[in-house]
Amino acid sequence: MAEAAPQSPDASGAYDEGSAFFAIGDIEGAVKAYRRSVALDPNFFDGWHALGMALLKSGEVKEAIGCGLQATTLCPNDLLAWTALSQMYVQDGQIAQAEDAKGRARILSLGGKVVRDGD
Known part of the structure; x- marks a missing residue:
């Protein structure tokens, strides 16, 4: 039996592991690593965005939306986050x-800023 690869102890390393899994088509492995990245750092935008995209690819759309919302909350002026959401x-x-x-993404694509409700 093959020994499992060591897991990175930080959010960025877990994110990199997830991206490696995603690149070879191992979506389940990517989701696990991305989940670990946001568990290690709940404010890690890239982790939330990547987790949402991996969940979307795996068909877990409702959970993907939650991750997409978290990503846009963390970085409300990120064009890619709004497009993905x-x-x-x-x-x-x-x-x-x-x-x-899509409208918020369009505003950002034209150089504007997104103003969130309550801001």
Whole structure:
């Protein structure tokens, strides 16, 4: 039996492991590593974004949306995060929410800033 690869003790290392799994098509391995990255650092934007995309690819759309929302909360002016969230909403059939996220991405693509409710 093969020995498991050692796990990185930090969020960035876990994220890198997840990206390596994702690159070879091991989505389950990627999800596990990305989950570890956000458990180690709940404010790790890249971890939340990547976890959401991996979950979307695995068909876990509702959970992917939660990760996408966390990513946009952490970095509300990230164009890619809003674009990904829009895709997640489309996959879930939430067209109004998808259009809202797409609109925010469009504002950012034109050089604007997203103003969150309550800010």
